[in-house]
Amino acid sequence: MKNSLRVLMMLLVSAALLLSACAGGNSSGGGDDSDDGTKKLTFMFRGGTEEEKAYQKAIDAFEEQNPGVEVEMIVTAADQYATKLKAAITGNQVPDVFYIAPGELRSYAHSNILLDLTEYVENNDKINLDNIWQYGVDSYRFDGDTQGQGAIYAMPKDVGPFSLGYNKTMFEEAGLELPDKDEPMTWDKFIEVNQTLTKDTNGDGEIDQYGTGFNVNWVLQSFVWSNGGSFIDETQTKVTVDTPEFAEALQWFADHQLEYEITPSIEDAQTLDTYQRWMQGQLAFFPVAPWDLATFDTELDFEYDVIPYPAGQTGESATWVGTLGIAVAQSTDYPDLATELVYYLTASEEGQQALVDARIQIPNLKDMAADWAADDSSMPANKEEYLQIVEDYGRALPANNTYNAEWYDYFFTNVQPVLDGDKTAAEYVKEVQPKMQEYLDNAIELENQSK
Secondary structure (H helix, E strand, O other), X not given: OHHHHHHHHHHHHHHHHHHHHHHOHHHOOOOOEOOOOOEEEEEEEEOOHHHHHHHHHHXXXXXXXXXXXXXXXXXEOHHHHHHHHHHHHHOOOOOOEEEEOHHHHHHHHHOOOEOOOHHHHHOOOOOOHHHEOHHHHHOOEEOOOOEOOOEEOOEEEEEEEOEEEEEHHHHHHHOOOOOOOOOOOEHHHHHHHHHHHOEOOOOOOOOOEEOOXXXXXXXXXXXXXXXXXXXXXXXXXXXXXXXXHHHHHHHHHHHHHHOOOOOOOHHHHHHOOHHHHHHOOOEOEEEEOHHHHHHXXXXXXXXXXXXXXOXXXXXXXOEEEEEEEEEEEOOOOOHHHHHHHHHHHHOOHHHHHHHHHOXXXXXXXXXXXXXXXXXXXXXXXXXXXHHHHHHHHEEOOOOOOOOOOHHHHHHHHOOHHHHHOOOOHHHHHHHHHHHXXXXXXXXXXXXXXXX
């Protein structure tokens, strides 16, 4: 009964989205003509100061090339974006152009919120899909049943390979050999190096330099995959966390603090979080994604580089590739202009150059990315690692291709007892799998009802 009520409530939310999307026309958040005939578009996205500056530069150039067009930027903090976009949709104020995550594609497509961009993209001589990362484009394809094939509902704003950074200066000062940029460390070797670099540097009896400072939400995937485990099966219908390979990876992660003490305790992290410890040169290893580069350019006073994550039982490194798409509202008054803006921001050399120069992403265009990676004048020197992740071994986050992420979020919401040592990983995965499966089954049922 509880599940039925829950699904009913979710259906009501989907119905509200559908009704708001079908309203169309002037109910859009943009698309209004001003008194002087200027055509106005709204572009909603999330990001920090550097991203806002980069987009302002790109938008200014777009407006200059399209006289009589004015683009209003609506920028939100990352953690507020999804909520504010849904509120805009429900309130019949859909932006003309907006960010969309792969995990939102299915529900928004079923609700007729998104304009189908396929004809525009595939018949546009200015767009060469062969020169754009296939992973990025396929993340926004959907045929009504399977994500990754069919119509194109957004173009990739970027692809975001989540690489592992290391403090090169710390290694050199400790007299340690630098990590191999091509061959991943074994888990045992990784622990050994981290133990060497975890130390009290000022003699006050307190550890002030640690090996790692990982967030379980963003790095556990790497360890699980490299150990032969998975969160979900290939059919996207069965949760698969209750395996020895998965449990071993989770326990190894928890033991970074519980057994090996190479990462700050929860109490230490509350005093100074691990991101700030990395920024201050107090961590040997920390994830470094392309969107970090602009900040690290100006705020780090040590040298760093990127390498593959350590490998578990498979002997191969693994990590994920993030992406955001830029979509057009089906309700926009100016579909031609809106799609042209999407092209400019995602697939034009000029638009891409403005974003790449701002150091907030790797280029969407493969040939531009090759030149970008070959430039060793800025850190990290091993930019090629980012391209290898996108092309060779990076994966989508587990919930990217399901109707919603509640099944996946449930795992991380309840994992703390394992990290505290109050429960073993083996106990937790057996306990959590049925509840995760229930959430996934509800998502599948909801999607079937929404079609």
